Amino acid sequence: MYSRIAGTGSYLPAKIVTNADLEKMVETSDEWIRTRTGIERRHIATPEETTSSLSTEAARRAMEAAGVGPEDIDFIAVGTTTPDLIFPNVATLVQARLGIHDTPAFSLETACSGFIYALSMADKFVKLGESKCALVIGAECLSRVIDWTDRGTAVLFGDGAGAVVLTPSETPGLVTTLLSADGQYQDLLKFPYGVSFGFDKLRSGAKAGIQMKGNEVFKLAVNTLSRLVDQTLVKGGIDKSEIDWLVPHQANLRIIQAAAKKLDMPMERVVVTVRDHGNTSAASIPLALDTAVRDGRIQRGQLLLLETFGGGFTWGSALVRY
Numbered sequence: 001m002y003s004r005i006a007g008t009g010s011y012l013p014a015k016i017v018t019n020a021d022l023e024k025m026v027e028t029s030d031e032w033i034r035t036r037t038g039i040e041r042r043h044i045a046t047p048e049e050t051t052s053s054l055s056t057e058a059a060r061r062a063m064e065a066a067g068v069g070p071e072d073i074d075f076i077a078v079g080t081t082t083p084d085l086i087f088p089n090v091a092t093l094v095q096a097r098l099g100i101h102d103t104p105a106f107s108l109e110t111a112c113s114g115f116i117y118a119l120s121m122a123d124k125f126v127k128l129g130e131s132k133c134a135l136v137i138g139a140e141c142l143s144r145v146i147d148w149t150d151r152g153t154a155v156l157f158g159d160g161a162g163a164v165v166l167t168p169s170e171t172p173g174l175v176t177t178l179l180s181a182d183g184q185y186q187d188l189l190k191f192p193y194g195v196s197f198g199f200d201k202l203r204s205g206a207k208a209g210i211q212m213k214g215n216e217v218f219k220l221a222v223n224t225l226s227r228l229v230d231q232t233l234v235k236g237g238i239d240k241s242e243i244d245w246l247v248p249h250q251a252n253l254r255i256i257q258a259a260a261k262k263l264d265m266p267m268e269r270v271v272v273t274v275r276d277h278g279n280t281s282a283a284s285i286p287l288a289l290d291t292a293v294r295d296g297r298i299q300r301g302q303l304l305l306l307e308t309f310g311g312g313f314t315w316g317s318a319l320v321r322y
């Protein structure tokens with residue numbers, strides 16, 4: 001028994017912030033942002049929109065594409081670093097919004113790897129016969145945790161959500177997934193306060209935002225993703241020439257280009273959305289996947305390599321026969 005992606009969906013807030021808009025907020029330039037990151041614009045949630053509301057819209061679209069209804073869903077996993085609340089978890093909020101009852105519903109906080117971690121969990125439930133229709137979501141409202149006066153991070157991130165529905169299949173489907181992490185790098189990319197650490201500071205109004213040593217993260221991301229690609233191909237028993245599409249985490253165009261080079265893949269076979277979405281962390285891969293499915297680039301039967309790297313550090317991949 002395998003799992004397969006029966007449908008994809010995504011949702012972006014309507015509000016767009018361009019590089020030109022950011023030039024008015026911090027000392028930066030469209031030229032710097034485009035050449036160093038590949039980003040031109042990003043979507044930003046309104047105060048009324050939340051991670052669970054974006055997730056719900058993405059989920060509705062994935063369920064419609066898969067031809068399933070709320071009564072069919074029997075498992076919900078959401079990867080996110082920016083939950084609506086400390087608890088209940090985002091997946092339960094999505095469950096309620098969709099009118100789904102009596103299913104497992106949980107969220108995972110593995111930063112940019114959240115969707116791949118959630119996908120890997122769901123794959124196991126489907127493979128074991130414990131789920132017949134799993135909803136897997138990656139969603140973020142990163143705009144809420146950005147320090148909008150820090151040009152080193154404010155220009156990078158965006159909001160959005162992507163989702164897939166997994167169903168059982170006699171043939172893969174998900175060929176293999178690979179997950180990993182190394183907590184020794186926790187200080188290179190983090191939000192400095194949480195619940196059991198620094199909550200009092202947040203309560204008393206301390207200024208806080210995502211902190212990143214960009215240059216060090218960049219080098220580790222390129223090296224780790226290079227190793228990850230090799231390990232994934234070996235684990236899946238696949239030669240790199242067999243991959244039809246690379247669907248990478250969208251943090252920086254230069255990191256994506258390095259991964260494509262490693263695979264000897266022309267950029268025409270790489271799904272790139274960072275230009276329009278910025279870095280949406282856990283949402284970036286399902287957003288990119290849905291974009292390329294809906295515009296007709298990704299076709300049924302093709303082999304996809306999904307790969308990600310983010311805060312923790314955490315990283316992971318999935319080889320998917322779509």
Ligand code: UT7
Binds near residue numbers: 032279281
């Ligand atoms: O998704 C999770 C994983 N995250 C990533 O993978 C992100 C990895 N890192 C990166 O993408 C890149 O390191 C950044 C895009 C964040 C930065 O690019 P960089 O080429 O590594 O630049 P840098 O940090 O080395 O900074 C170069 C210069 C510095 O000025 P000096 O010291 O050379 O005078 C920065 O102060 O660029 C300056 N700078 C900016 N200038 C204009 C930093 N941010 C900006 C900005 N606008 N927004």
